[in-house]
Structure formats: C-alpha cells, structure tokens
Amino acid sequence: MTKLPKWADLALVPIISLVLAALCAALVLLAIGQDPLAALAVMVNGALGSASGWGYTLYYATSFIFTGLAVTVAFHGGLFNIGGEGQALLGGLGVALACLFIPWPHWSLALIGAAVLGMAFGGAWAAVPAYLQAKRGSHIVITTIMFNYIAAALMVYLLVDFLRPPGSMDPASARFAAELSLPKFHDMPFLQDFLLKYDPEGAVKLTKDGLPQYQRVPANITFFIALACAYLVWLLMWHTRLGYEIRAFGKQEKAANYAGISSFKITMTAMMISGALSGLMAINNVMGQSERLLQNSAEGAGFIGIAVALMGRNHPVGVILAAVLFGFLYQGGAALGMNTTIPVELRTVLQGLVILFTGALNMMVAQMLGWFFRPRAQTRKGGA
Amino acid sequence: MDYATLLQVLDSSIRLATPLLLACLAGLYSERAGVFDIGLEGKMLIAAMTSASVAAIYGSVWLGLVAGVLASMAFALIHGVASITFRGNQLISGVALNFVAAGITVLIAQHLFGQGGRTPSLEGAARFLPIDLPLAGAFASVPVVGTLYAEVISGHSLLVYAAALLVPLTAFVLYRTRYGLRLRAVGENPASVDTAGVSVRNLRYSAVLITGVLCGLAGVYLACALQAGFGRDMTAGRGYIALAALIFAKWRPWHALWACLLFGFFQALALRPDVVETVTFMKVPVPFLDALPYMLTVIVLAGLVGKAIPPRAGGEPYVKER
Numbered sequence: 001m002t003k004l005p006k007w008a009d010l011a012l013v014p015i016i017s018l019v020l021a022a023l024c025a026a027l028v029l030l031a032i033g034q035d036p037l038a039a040l041a042v043m044v045n046g047a048l049g050s051a052s053g054w055g056y057t058l059y060y061a062t063s064f065i066f067t068g069l070a071v072t073v074a075f076h077g078g079l080f081n082i083g084g085e086g087q088a089l090l091g092g093l094g095v096a097l098a099c100l101f102i103p104w105p106h107w108s109l110a111l112i113g114a115a116v117l118g119m120a121f122g123g124a125w126a127a128v129p130a131y132l133q134a135k136r137g138s139h140i141v142i143t144t145i146m147f148n149y150i151a152a153a154l155m156v157y158l159l160v161d162f163l164r165p166p167g168s169m170d171p172a173s174a175r176f177a178a179e180l181s182l183p184k185f186h187d188m189p190f191l192q193d194f195l196l197k198y199d200p201e202g203a204v205k206l207t208k209d210g211l212p213q214y215q216r217v218p219a220n221i222t223f224f225i226a227l228a229c230a231y232l233v234w235l236l237m238w239h240t241r242l243g244y245e246i247r248a249f250g251k252q253e254k255a256a257n258y259a260g261i262s263s264f265k266i267t268m269t270a271m272m273i274s275g276a277l278s279g280l281m282a283i284n285n286v287m288g289q290s291e292r293l294l295q296n297s298a299e300g301a302g303f304i305g306i307a308v309a310l311m312g313r314n315h316p317v318g319v320i321l322a323a324v325l326f327g328f329l330y331q332g333g334a335a336l337g338m339n340t341t342i343p344v345e346l347r348t349v350l351q352g353l354v355i356l357f358t359g360a361l362n363m364m365v366a367q368m369l370g371w372f373f374r375p376r377a378q379t380r381k382g383g384a
Numbered sequence: 385m386d387y388a389t390l391l392q393v394l395d396s397s398i399r400l401a402t403p404l405l406l407a408c409l410a411g412l413y414s415e416r417a418g419v420f421d422i423g424l425e426g427k428m429l430i431a432a433m434t435s436a437s438v439a440a441i442y443g444s445v446w447l448g449l450v451a452g453v454l455a456s457m458a459f460a461l462i463h464g465v466a467s468i469t470f471r472g473n474q475l476i477s478g479v480a481l482n483f484v485a486a487g488i489t490v491l492i493a494q495h496l497f498g499q500g501g502r503t504p505s506l507e508g509a510a511r512f513l514p515i516d517l518p519l520a521g522a523f524a525s526v527p528v529v530g531t532l533y534a535e536v537i538s539g540h541s542l543l544v545y546a547a548a549l550l551v552p553l554t555a556f557v558l559y560r561t562r563y564g565l566r567l568r569a570v571g572e573n574p575a576s577v578d579t580a581g582v583s584v585r586n587l588r589y590s591a592v593l594i595t596g597v598l599c600g601l602a603g604v605y606l607a608c609a610l611q612a613g614f615g616r617d618m619t620a621g622r623g624y625i626a627l628a629a630l631i632f633a634k635w636r637p638w639h640a641l642w643a644c645l646l647f648g649f650f651q652a653l654a655l656r657p658d659v660v661e662t663v664t665f666m667k668v669p670v671p672f673l674d675a676l677p678y679m680l681t682v683i684v685l686a687g688l689v690g691k692a693i694p695p696r697a698g699g700e701p702y703v704k705e706r
Binding site: 128303342346350 | 422462466467470471472476477479480481482483484486488491494501616621627631669672675678681685686687694
C-alpha cells in the first residue's frame with residue numbers, strides 16, 4: 001500500500017470518510033423517498049443559517065468536545081471507552097448534587113464546585129471498569145457498556161426515589177437556584193451583538209426599559225472551558241511524562257512495561273481522566289442548559305464522543321473541529337425533525353456511518369487515496 | 385412463592401433466554417473464528433424491524449423470517465468486509481453498525497408505517513404462535529413434573545425449540561466436524577490454517593455470515609414471537625448481554641445455553657418485582673432489578689466465577705506473511 005503524505009493522512013482521510021458517510025446517508029434518504037439535497041439545505045439553514053442556530057450548534061459542540069476528548073485520552077492509552085454516556089450521566093449527578101445542596105454565593109464558585117464534583121463522579125464511574133481491566137482482565141469495552149446501562153438504572157432510581165421534588169411527576173430533580181445560572185452567549189458582551197433581535201423594519205427590538213432584546217441560546221460559558229480542556233489535553237498528551245507514558249502504553253503494552261511503565265497505573269489514570277472529562281460535560285448540559293437533572297441528561301453525547309474522537313484523528317484540534325461538525329449534525333438533525341418528515345434518528349445513522357468509515361474502514365479510505373497518490377510518486381521516481 | 389408462580393417465572397425465563405441464546409451462539413461462531421462482534425445488537429435490531437415490516441405487509445411470518453435473516457446477513461457482511469478484507473478495528477466496526485441499525489430501523493419503519501418508528505401489531509399468520517408439544521394436555525394433570533412439562537417446556541414458539549436444538553448442533557459442528565476444527569483453529573492460530581492451505585478469509589467470512597443468520601433469527605424472534613411487532617430499540621441491550629453470556633460460557637455451546645438461561649431468569653425476575661419481594665422479604669427497587677443482568681455481567685467479567693480466556697487470535701486481522 002502506498003504511504004500517504006502526512007497532510008493527506010491527516011486531512012484528506014477524514015474528509016473523504018465524511019463524504020462517503022454523507023453519500024450513504026443520502027442513499028438511505030433516497031430509499032425512503034426523501035430529497036437529500038433539500039434535507040441538507042434544511043440542516044444547514046437550521047444549524048448555521050442564523051446566529052441562534054449557531055448558538056445551538058456550539059452548545060452541542062461543547063458537550064461533544066468534552067466527550068470527544070474523553071474518548072481520545074482513552075484511545076491513546078489503547079483503551080476503547082464506550083462508557084462516556086454513563087460517565088456523563090454520573091457527572092450530571094455530581095453537578096446536580098453540587099448545585100442543589102451547597103449554598104454557593106456566586107455562580108462562578110458554583111461552577112468550580114460543580115465541575116470538580118462532576119469530574120469526580122465521572123472519573124469514579126470509569127475507575128471501576130478500569131480496575132477490572134487492569135486487575136482482572138475483564139474486557140473494558142463490555143464492562144463500560146454494562147456500566148452505561150447500570151448508570152441509566154441508577155439515575156432512574158435516584159431521581160424517582162430521592163431527587164424528585166415532592167408532588168412532581170416527572171423523574172427530574174428540582175430546579176437549581178436562579179443565581180447559579182451560567183452566563184449564556186446572549187449575556188456576554190460582544191457575542192450578544194450577533195444575537196440581537198430585529199423587528200421587520202430592521203431596527204433592533206427593545207425591551208420596556210429600552211434595552212436591546214437578544215435571542216436566547218443554550219451555548220454558554222462552558223464552551224470556553226471545553227476549549228481550555230482541549231488545550232490541557234494537548235499539553236498532557238504531548239508535553240508531560242504521564243502523556244508520554246499513556247501513549248507508549250497504548251502503542252505497545254509490553255515495551256511500555258519493560259520501560260518501567262505500570263499497566264495498572266496507566267489504565268487507571270487514562271480511564272479516570274477520560275471519565276472525568278465525560279463527567280465534566282455535565283456543566284454544559286445540566287448546569288448550563290436544563291438547570292436541573294433530567295433522566296437522560298447525556299442524550300447520547302457520550303456515544304457521539306467516539307465518532308468525534310475518530311473523526312478528529314485523536315488530536316484535540318481535530319476533536320474541536322469534529323465536535324463543531326457533529327454539533328451541526330445534531331442541530332441540523334433537530335431542524336429536520338421539526339421541519340420535515342425525516343425522523344431525527346437520521347443523525348444516529350450518520351453518526352454510525354462516520355464511525356464506520358473513520359474507525360473501521362479507514363484502511364479502505366487510505367487505500368483508495370493510495371491509488372490516487374501512487375502514479376505521481378512513481379513518475380517522480382522515474383524522472384529522477 | 386408457590387409452585388405455579390415459579391412455573392410462570394421459569395416459563396418467561398425461557399422466553400427471554402431464547403433471543404439471548406440465539407445471539408450468543410451467533411457470537412460464538414464469529415468469535416471462535418477470531419472476529420469479535422460487538423454488533424450482535426444491531427443485527428438483531430435490523431432483523432427485528434425487517435421481519436416485522438415484511439410480516440405486517442405480506443401477512444406471512446415466514447417471509448418475514450427470510451427477510452429478517454437476509455437483512456442481518458447484510459449487516460454481517462459489512463462487518464466482514466470491514467474487519468476481514470480491510471482489516472479494520474472490529475470493535476469500532478461493531479459499534480458503528482449498532483448505531484446505523486438503531487437509526488435506520490426507525491427511519492424505515494417510520495417511512496413504511498408512519499407510526500413513530502413502530503410497526504403495526506402482528507396478528508395470526510404474521511406471527512409465530514405457541515406450539516403445544518405432544519401430550520402436553522395429557523400431562524398437565526400430573527403433579528409437579530406434568531405441570532412443569534405443560535407450563536414451562538410446552539407452549540413456546542417454533543424458534544424457541546429451534547434455538548434449543550441449535551445448541552447440540554453447534555456443539556457437533558464445532559467439535560465433531562472438519563469445518564469446526566478449522567473454525568476453532570482460525571480463531572486460535574490463523575497462520576497454521578493458512579499453512580495447511582485453507583483460506584483464512586473464506587473461513588472467517590463463513591463464520592461471520594453464520595453469525596448473521598443466527599442474529600437474524602434472534603431479531604425475528606423478538607419482533608414476531610416474543611412481541612407482536614417492532615418498536616424502536618426493542619433489543620434493549622440484549623446483544624451486549626448475549627456477548628457477556630458468551631464470555632461467561634467461555635465460548636462453549638452447552639455452557640452458552642446455561643448462561644443464557646441464567647440471564648433470562650434474571651430478566652424474568654426483573655419483570656416480577658412482587659415475586660422478588662416475597663422471596664427476599666425486602667422491597668427491591670425496580671431499577672435495581674432492571675440493572676441486575678448488567679451487574680451480573682460485570683461480576684462475571686470480573687472473573688469472580690472463573691477466568692475467561694478468549695480465542696487467541698480474536699480481534700486481530702490476519703495478515704498473510706509475504
């Protein structure tokens with residue numbers, strides 16, 4: 001097989017994979033009698049066509065950056081963490097407990113407290129499968145899947161029997177105190193200028209007090225925390241001893257052991273960092289958006305992290321780009337569900353196809369590109 | 385708890401164990417040949433949707449069966465292409481196909497029937513109906529043994545008995561035929577099979593396709609026998625539980641039967657919180673019972689009941705040396 005140039009391997013392979021996934025999804029849409037191009041137009045319009053669309057896209061992207069980074073860290077350690085969903089649910093529990101039961105004086109302190117507790121819960125939920133893998137050799141893929149189901153059952157139990165406010169019917173916790181509400185994009189200077197509401201004549205709409213009105217979006221301050229986390233993961237993986245050890249362990253476990261790297265320590269640390277990142281996601285969806293703990297708070301973001309990490313080639317920069325892409329798919333898919341007869345499940349199909357092409361058929365894509373790059377390389381050799 | 389209640393629980397254990405057993409045997413073929421398959425879940429789901437749709441439209445459960453099995457085989461083939469031909473990551477391929485199946489089943493069912501991703505209820509010839517075994521009526525009056533035969537063993541659908549027969553059949557194929565020997569060899573040491581002049585690729589493809597057939601049967605059973613129609617995500621993690629049962633059984637057919645019956649029993653208990661309460665004298669929360677099969681799986685995986693050693697070449701694509 002022809003070795004691809006580095007830029008083609010890094011940029012072209014994911015792009016081609018994405019195109020193939022999109023083509024397959026288009027075929028599915030044609031098969032069920034829908035127009036793929038019209039669907040794409042609805043998605044682009046719903047997710048990127050307006051500032052408030054972007055507000056939703058970036059809100060979803062925030063969650064996916066966290067879970068994508070989580071999968072990335074585990075992947076570098078040779079561990080496939082499918083448990084991001086359960087870890088994010090537990091993270092949501094940690095965040096909710098912090099927000100419900102501690103009287104924070106200010107949202108910023110609450111954010112720090114909630115983040116710490118969310119990370120601790122998520123990390124602890126990942127620590128059990130990690131321990132079982134490291135000490136008992138039980139396959140981490142299966143145990144993390146099981147922990148997703150156990151987490152879901154645990155959340156139902158806690159919400160129904162403990163956290164549900166008296167008299168309420170839905171399995172959800174009480175609302176967090178209003179002063180813990182995180183600043184959204186429409187509360188932030190500069191960013192809010194994009195979200196101004198206009199009346200039909202093109203003038204800015206004003207409230208009774210003469211202040212400008214803004215469109216409300218769920219994207220919030222945690223987006224910047226997600227970006228900071230991406231930077232920290234980059235630092236950790238490529239500029240610290242621990243990151244080096246995780247990567248060495250992931251590439252060749254035996255060689256890493258021989259070099260004095262402990263399998264137990266790395267499995268535990270990599271998985272707990274991974275779980276903590278998944279758990280940290282809850283500051284976005286639980287604290288930033290719903291402001292109470294819902295039954296299925298993670299809404300599949302833990303699984304999308306797999307697609308994001310694969311698409312982003314396990315690099316924080318790639319993860320951010322892929323997370324925004326999936327934010328677009330998610331918000332665009334919601335727009336499809338609202339404005340067309342195409343069910344929102346189309347995004348699950350797309351997600352699966354992206355995982356398939358980037359994670360399992362990557363050799364096929366690379367081979368296809370290899371045919372493209374081979375003749376040029378040979379002529380160059382022939383000419384010299 | 386009286387004897388009649390016990391019989392009821394055992395009866396529903398068998399019903400719930402059947403899809404697990406079919407999926408577990410499905411996984412056994414693939415994994416014994418060295419191809420890990422996380423995608424049992426997805427194949428069951430696509431088979432369930434396809435069979436229920438075809439059975440609902442044409443009114444024949446047999447057409448549904450054929451269509452469901454073919455759909456599952458198509459997914460198995462994609463998994464085979466990704467993991468055998470293109471030497472991709474088998475775990476990721478399985479996970480990906482599960483997502484594709486979860487989404488595409490709803491898209492198609494919604495397109496066909498417009499009932500929120502469900503198929504219409506199946507009735508009559510569109511469903512596998514219970515079969516009374518010979519003399520079930522006559523034995524029913526015999527205490528203990530007779531009622532056990534009439535209530536628990538008799539009165540299931542055809543696929544339940546087919547699944548039970550597949551256990552000895554699989555054991556025979558695996559341990560008493562040339563194909564079985566080669567299948568086990570290709571999962572332990574593919575190079576040796578290759579050296580003997582047998583195609584590793586063909587063997588693995590055949591195993592993956594058998595997995596497709598059996599997962600298809602599991603899905604058909606779910607939609608056309610256990611329940612009357614397809615509903616979104618109706619597999620509810622059964623593919624993963626089957627995988628866990630396979631590990632519990634250490635990749636052996638007879639042990640798979642016992643493992644699946646045990647997991648089926650736990651699922652049956654989760655449906656009867658009243659029974660659990662009278663036996664344990666405690667109020668056990670329903671979510672705990674729901675999570676019980678998954679927790680048991682973790683305990684099993686933790687090796688608290690013996691260490692499970694997978695086929696040695698499992699999960700690794702075979703690269704012919706040049």
